[in-house]
Amino acid sequence: GAVVSQHPSWVICKSGTSVKIECRSLDFQATTMFWYRQFPKQSLMLMATSNEGSKATYEQGVEKDKFLINHASLTLSTLTVTSAHPEDSSFYICSATGLAGPSYEQYFGPGTRLTVT
């Protein structure tokens, strides 16, 4: 089946620094990738939709200057958390949908645990 990877799986950074998280579709071309945030024991909250070659569409309340998303190729999207603060600590999950499999089925990455100290 379609596989989505994320790197790193976990990261610890100091307050004020920036962190980049990669999301890759390993065996299919992802026309659209989604970025979610999940707080402990809570649901997934969609942050943004990323289409290859165009600007990401952010959900209401998500700061686009803080969470920079780049979808430069059909297999890679990146999320950069800029000037991270402790309240940005969370589990970040990406998903991808594309040309493989049933249309619009989303394939999820394993997630990245971000801890800001």
Added chain:
Amino acid sequence: AQRVTQPEKLLSVFKGAPVELKCNYSYSGSPELFWYVQYSRQRLQLLLRHISRESIKGFTADLNKGETSFHLKKPFAQEEDSAMYYCALSRYGSGNTGKLIFGQGTTLQVKP
């Protein structure tokens, strides 16, 4: 407004008992409904979608437009069914952006 509601945070049953995980939605258009499952320490994965009308791992779900519900059912729970279950909604058909709206999730605990 588009919303998915899973009223139970935790559902605990004994092995062999029937299971019903509730999901209600509000959506003005034509929805596509999904159930996703997340086993311990694993990624989220699709369990089933309403348009497929199939049974996966013994689970079924029927879309009831009158009651705006998409409850997940299994007649006999197994211990390996213990996981977090999420109901999700997307727009159906043309104009589908693929965006998913998730419910809060229900933890299913199947006791031996």
